[in-house]
Amino acid sequence: MTAAEIVAQMMRHDAFSTWLGVEVLRAEPGHCILQARVRPEATNGFGIAHGGIAYSLADSALAFASNGHGVHALSIETSISHLKPASANDLLEVEAIEQHRSKTLGRYDVRVRCEGTEIAHFRGTVFFKDKPWKPEAHS
Numbered sequence: 001m002t003a004a005e006i007v008a009q010m011m012r013h014d015a016f017s018t019w020l021g022v023e024v025l026r027a028e029p030g031h032c033i034l035q036a037r038v039r040p041e042a043t044n045g046f047g048i049a050h051g052g053i054a055y056s057l058a059d060s061a062l063a064f065a066s067n068g069h070g071v072h073a074l075s076i077e078t079s080i081s082h083l084k085p086a087s088a089n090d091l092l093e094v095e096a097i098e099q100h101r102s103k104t105l106g107r108y109d110v111r112v113r114c115e116g117t118e119i120a121h122f123r124g125t126v127f128f129k130d131k132p133w134k135p136e137a138h139s
Contacts, residue, residue: 003067007027007067009135017060023036024064027065030068033093034057035092035094036092037090037091038088058122061094062075062110062126072128072133073127074126077124077125078125080123084118092112095110108123108125110123
């Protein structure tokens with residue numbers, strides 16, 4: 001399966017990314033670009049996007065980039081630094097880039113941008129299982 005096919009299969013079962021409004025722009029092994037618009041109900045008491053929005057979008061990009069290699073990958077450690085706020089209706093673009101990969105571990109940097117300005121930096125480590133992705137059976 002190609003990375004794009006794997007990500008499409010993941011998205012069909014990913015209610016949370018769907019709820020966030022994720023649109024996958026690019027899916028390759030070790031690399032993913034997605035975007036989503038901040039909805040008004042995703043803002044916090046300060047009137048800015050809740051930090052969990054940037055975190056969740058970055059986590060989805062990490063999942064799509066790492067699983068694009070064709071084997072199941074699960075995050076085992078993640079962290080985020082929030083640099084600038086986002087607001088309701090902002091369009092966020094998120095890019096995950098693989099920095100290191102071995103047989104069992106991968107490390108990724110994920111940038112969350114708003115209108116070209118980086119608003120958050122996320123780092124994630126994944127564990128690659130010995131389980132390949134397979135096409136879904138259609139009935």
